[in-house]
Amino acid sequence: MQKYGAYLFFFVCIWSAQSQIPTQVGDTLTVIEQDSLKRSKFFKQIGNGFFPTKYIDIDLRYLFKFNQYEGVRTGLGGRTNNNLSERYRMDGYVVYGFKDHNFKYSIGGGFRLSKDSETWVNLSYTDDLQETGSSNFLTDKRFFSFFEPRLLNINLFHHHITKAISLEHRITPYLLSETQISRSNVTTTYNYEFFVDDTAFKEFRMTMAKVSLQWNPFNTFETVGDLEVEKEGFPNFTLQLSQSFKDVLDGDFNFFKADFRTIYKLNYDDAGHSFTEATLTSGIATGKTPLTHLYHAYPNNINKETILQRFSVAGINSFETMYFNEFFSDRFATFQLKHYLKPFNIGKRFQPQMVLISRFAIGNMHDIERHQEVDFETLNKGYSEAGFEINKILFGFGLSFAYRYGAYHLPEFADNVAAKFTFNITL
Known part of the structure; x- marks a missing residue:
């Protein structure tokens, strides 16, 4: 870094x-x-995640990452910019995992239908991995984080080859949309069988339609020179609906998913140093849905014995005491509350900040017996943890402590405690 x-x-x-x-x-x-x-x-x-050059903007997301399955994952990605063409664009990436010894890649392109509404038609072909139980919003690709610490500890992935066509459209200045139709071949990288109608599936074919909406009703716009700068307002809302079709382009399953997220932020000073942030996330999957497309609850704790062995990097909105692959759900909700205290003005270059954190998750699953060779629990009793962070102690690094309590409290005290690094950097 x-x-x-x-x-x-x-x-x-x-x-x-x-x-x-x-x-x-x-x-x-x-x-x-x-x-x-x-x-x-x-x-x-x-x-926004791009280093600009004359004709191509280099995508910073693919330079370096690390996870438990691929080890070091490095490569190069980019997209053409307006200097090459304002109506057409190409994008793609290629990466290599040094632990699984495999290349992954994606190639795509698009053409613009309308400049005023930012309407684009995109086509893509992707051969890559995705975390099992993750649920990604299509509109989130417009947002970027330099460092995604939770990725360091993930070990449960499925491989997919996906062909997709999508339509991006800004319905209003405050409402973004993206619609996608895709066809995927999915194979798990771990032992798993999905039993449906007396048939055990180890590989799946998915034909999927998605509609994603990002509504930011309180955003503001400011013109700076020839740039229009959009300032984030709160609350904002994201909704995504997904439908998988059986027997359409050889799809194996019928199922429906609805995912929702809202974020609210309350500032206590004009500089924005002291504030409270609340995030509510929920999802539901109905029909014959394999584990790959169900939900975890953003766990970020390694399955090792001692606190020091589990010492890693805390995530941004993850459950630090929840062990990876411990829970899965076909319907769930999480609520996370963070209160950022005003930074301690110890010195000009030393202003650490304390953050008080409380998290809660609840969920459940129908037909749990369909999922074989993978052991997990559900969240029907409600999962709770609380803790705090002291950020920006040195070069953006800080410390995080969290404690697991309530219905899923473990018998051994140390197993309920998570101590980790934090990393925060701002431009």
């Missing part, structure tokens, strides 16, 4: 050195304003 930060700093310094040298006061103000706008645009692209 520090290596790439050094590269980024190097490029910024070179770009800044190439600015015009003004000769008059008026020119000075003009150049300063232009430089400010350029920097704003540059860091906006970086914040």
